[in-house]
Amino acid sequence: MKKILFALGLATVMALPAYAQAREVTFTTQLKNYGGDGAYLALYLTDADGQYQGTLWIAGEKSKYYKHLRDWARGSGLKQAEYDGLTGASVTSGRALKVTLELEDALIDSGYQVRVDTAVEDMRDNRADVVVPLTTEGSGKTVSGRGYVQSFVYDLK
């Protein structure tokens, strides 16, 4: 477990040749035109039961609003160590968020799920807007979200 988090924590630092068993994954989250302010997103991994395992990316700069990313907040306990270095700008209505990360091979095809929580000021919070298993087979397959997410896809390299 520790090892996964450790690996995830370093995942943003572009390419890491030291990790021979790492794979580059690009997550693309296309938002609907929900007609509100910039959305906060949490991309994170859970096990098959939905138990939080680690943070992939947080879109949104004000940590005081992170509590609205409900399931992620609950899993991560909102501890800064969980998302340090994994944050970026919020995503405007109708735009897409594209994040490329290095993931350990061991995380793929091992029953992990990618989840996306979303929240917008003065609008609803969406727990598990997207839930999709992280598998080689699922790479490049677009799924739709149930909240602000229009479509979600990840591509394994």
Next chain:
Amino acid sequence: MLRKLHGLPGLVAALLLVVLATSGVVLSVVPALERSGAVVPAAGELSVAGLAERVITNYPGTEQIARSLSGEVVVYYSQDGQPGADLVNPLTGEGIAPYQPSAFVRWVKNLHRSFLMDDVGRMLAGVWAALMVLICLSGAFLLARRLGGWKAMLQPIPGSGSPRIHAELARFAVIGLLLSALTGSYMSAVRFGLLPEGASTEPTFPAEVSGGVPAPAGSLKALKNVDVNELRELVFPFPDDPTDVYSLSTTQGSGFVDQATGELLQYQARSTGSQFHHWMVRLHTGEGLWWLGLILGLAALTVPVLSFTGLQIWWQRRSSAISLGENASIEAADTVILVGSEGNTTWGFAKDLQNKLNQAGKKVHCAPMNDLAVHYPKASVLFILTSTYGDGDAPSSASQFLTRLEHFQPDDGLEFVVLGFGDQQFPKFCQYALDVDTALSNKGLQHMHPLTRIDRGSATQFREWGEAISERMGIPLVLTHNPAPAVTSEFELVERVDYGVAVNAPTSILRFKPLKNSRNLWQRLPFQNRKQLPDFEAGDLLGVAPPGDEAARFYSLASSASDGILEICVRKQTNGLCSGYLHSLKPGDRIAGFIQKNPGFRPAGGTTPIILVGAGAGIGPLAGFIRKNTERNPMYLYWGGRNPDSDFLYQPELGRYLDDQRLTRLNTAFSRSAENAYVQDAIVADETALRHQIEIGAQILVCGGREMAAGVRQVFDSILKPLHMDVEELRTEGRYLEDVY
């Protein structure tokens, strides 16, 4: 300095402030609109448990219930995998309408907080809010200084046009604007981390939950304990996840609720810092305080007008700035002129004095009083020309003078002259000039000529002073400066009504019509013609210079621009150059003249009883006020003449005004008739009624000769005595106005 602190940020900020304020006005009505549509249960009527139970009945897929501070309750739910949000009635749990935040309000909100430019705009808005704080504070100080102290803040504001509108609006709006600006600055400072936010203590997710069989929401103890009006948000546990909990957040704090036992877990009360932050935001947005929102909105509504009038004032001040001609250096000057001026009017007089002294061969150094040098090596005369600001304070170009005077080293034999400019109607007429005069005497300087005070920029008084100086200095000195506009218009006499010849007081009512000025095509254009007659009201002055004389005399106007004519009432003075000239006019003759505003002599609006007092030709503006009293507010006229058969000015008109109640009552006194009475006698005879009128707030306007005015003051002082008041007190309240000649 204070003026710069007010003006410069104002100029820079004006445009964006108008955007901030206008968007603020729109947002200010949102809390009131929300409140009007919300169902708010009485305290204790409904608990959060009750609300949750009712909502679930109608929305089985409820995920979250949020209550705004205005009382709107919104349910977020999922139905067949599709998310939805409805506004619900908390008492029934039934949906009222789908909840869709207004895109317009959101857009205005973004305009308001970031000019639609995200973080850069937010920063800009924050800086602008801080500028607004500065403008409000400096403006309040300016106004207090102008009115003569904080206690005088509610008194009537003298003046007219843009400055008056600016001050009147601002003094009522300033508190609301300051509140908005301060809270806005605070929110911005917090947002950019300049101020701490007040630790928002988020409860940590409970490590252990009972994991038992979920109980119905309506039965949960922790939810039963919270009144629905304290609810901010209730987030339901994820369906079929026994380890999940309810997240509850109230106005007091937040925590979690076990879905099986109903226990409140990890509860955290709001910290004081967080409460403070919360209130600052509410004071800014009016959220849950709809009445405050409306008040702030009203205050913000004044900002566009304040910006516009502020820019106008700045422009007027700028364009009246006068550049100096030939100016000798401090070392070379044999004559020094120092100027204390607020609005640049005094500079016009100073420049005339400097030019004429230059012409007489003097080497003149002219500078603001604040530029007083330590030593003038060759100077033999020091002129001080100064106005007074507010209640006896220094005008802006003299604010440092008395401090600098301490280090001043005058040569033996340096003589000085102080010329004060002011308005006799103000209680401390030329007070600052008097102070400077005393200070210079105390410094050991000798008077070359005693202090002279010029009333309302009188060109005649200035010229007479110049004659006296000319004699003292033994040089020719013909001062001709006239602060009135050099632009005169032509007027044609259309009618004159003569009175009083039999009682040796020839007085005429003269009615002029403005002539169309057809010098060029531009001025002949139709829309230009309407502008031919400058705007004026009864009580303003018509300046007329007799042929061959540069200095104008002023006559109070008895008519308003809307009457289409200029009406004055002129008594022919023995050897009077100008009154003789006017009396010699026949219908069809033309004169050159100009309008000078006299805003200090106007009846208060509204239902305030107005007591008009005049003698002889002084009735002119008073008759004008009565003529304009179409709203039939109480107006009483006390007027004194000589003989009812000869100089009863305006007799037919006054009769008509009594009939149609524009004039409530007329009291006359005639000195050369059987009654042998003066206007003072008519006032005394009506003592009790007058005292009562004053008690209920009446305003007194006196117009006429100097002696009559002094007599009337005396009479009113004795009438006021039983009320423990005097004329001076009324005057400071703007309730005793004089137009005296």
